[in-house]
Amino acid sequence: MDRIISLLLSAVAVILGIVVHESAHALAAYLLGDSTARSRGRFSLNPLNHIDPFGTVVLPLLLMLAGGPVFAYAKPVPVYLGNLKNPKRDEVLVAIAGPVSNILLAAVAAALYGMLRPALxxxxxxxxxxxxxxxFFITALLTNLSLAFFNLIPLPPLDGSTIIVPFLKGDALRIYRRIQAYAMPILIVVLYLLPSFTGIDLIGIYFDITVYPLANWMLSFVLG
Structure with a gap:
């Protein structure tokens, strides 16, 4: 029963985090001049407007059953760069809006957790x-920070790939474009094969210096 409750809490936290993440992309695009996502219902807290049947439901369930790291994705938010006021700059702002929204949602979860003690x-x-x-609040805190920092990894289709491209020039950009073609195999190697065969968990190391210190700081702050 505890396992089922834990899975349900995780599922709710993941769906909430993804919905807020994608809505933040749509809102940022709208504020910067492109109403495409908003006109297609993507600036919405209705999960049905964002859920990708495989990426949001089937994939995370399969990963949970496999016992490995769990990640998910939603339908891409449509953005037409030609509608943005400053396409090169605004594309980065639209991309970073998703991770920032998850960090803010994590802060809300931490604050609500802090309010539990006096209420109890x-x-x-x-x-x-x-x-x-x-x-639930602890799960939402960790889930949203994980979504934020995972999406900042500079590999497509993650937001980090959009954020890093404008800062690359010449040979660096050409090399990065070639690496992008192998993004999914790279993620599979890093997430599963590398930890299984070498014991090196790069995502775990990455989260150890990003997700968990920030989560601990947020909890320390709200608990005084």
Missing amino acids: LAGALSFQLASLLAS
Whole structure:
């Protein structure tokens, strides 16, 4: 039963994080001059407007069953660069809006977690309900920070690839374009094969210096 509850909390946190992430892309594009995503219903908190049947549902379930790292993706947000006020700059701003929204959502989860202690001490919540809420807020905190920093990895289709391209010139850009063609195999190697055969977990190391320190700082801040 505890395992089922944990999976349900994780699923809700992932879907919420993805919906906010994609809506942030759509909102940023709209504010910067491109209303395409908004006109197609992508600036919405309705999960059905963002869910990709395979990337948001089937893939994470298969990864959970496989016992490896779990990641998911939604339908791409349509953005027409020609509609943006400053295409080169605004493309980066639209891309970074997603990870930033997840960091802000993580901060909200941490703040709500911090509010549980006085509510519990005041008798406003039962211990069972407080425990369930605490589990969800911690799950949402870690899930959103993981989504944010995972998406900042500079490989397509992740946001980091869009963010890094404007800063590359000449040979560096040409080499990066060639690497992009092998993005998915690279992710599979880094996520699964490398840890399995060498014990080197690059994503785990990356999260150890990004996700977990920031999560601990947020919790320390709200708990005083």
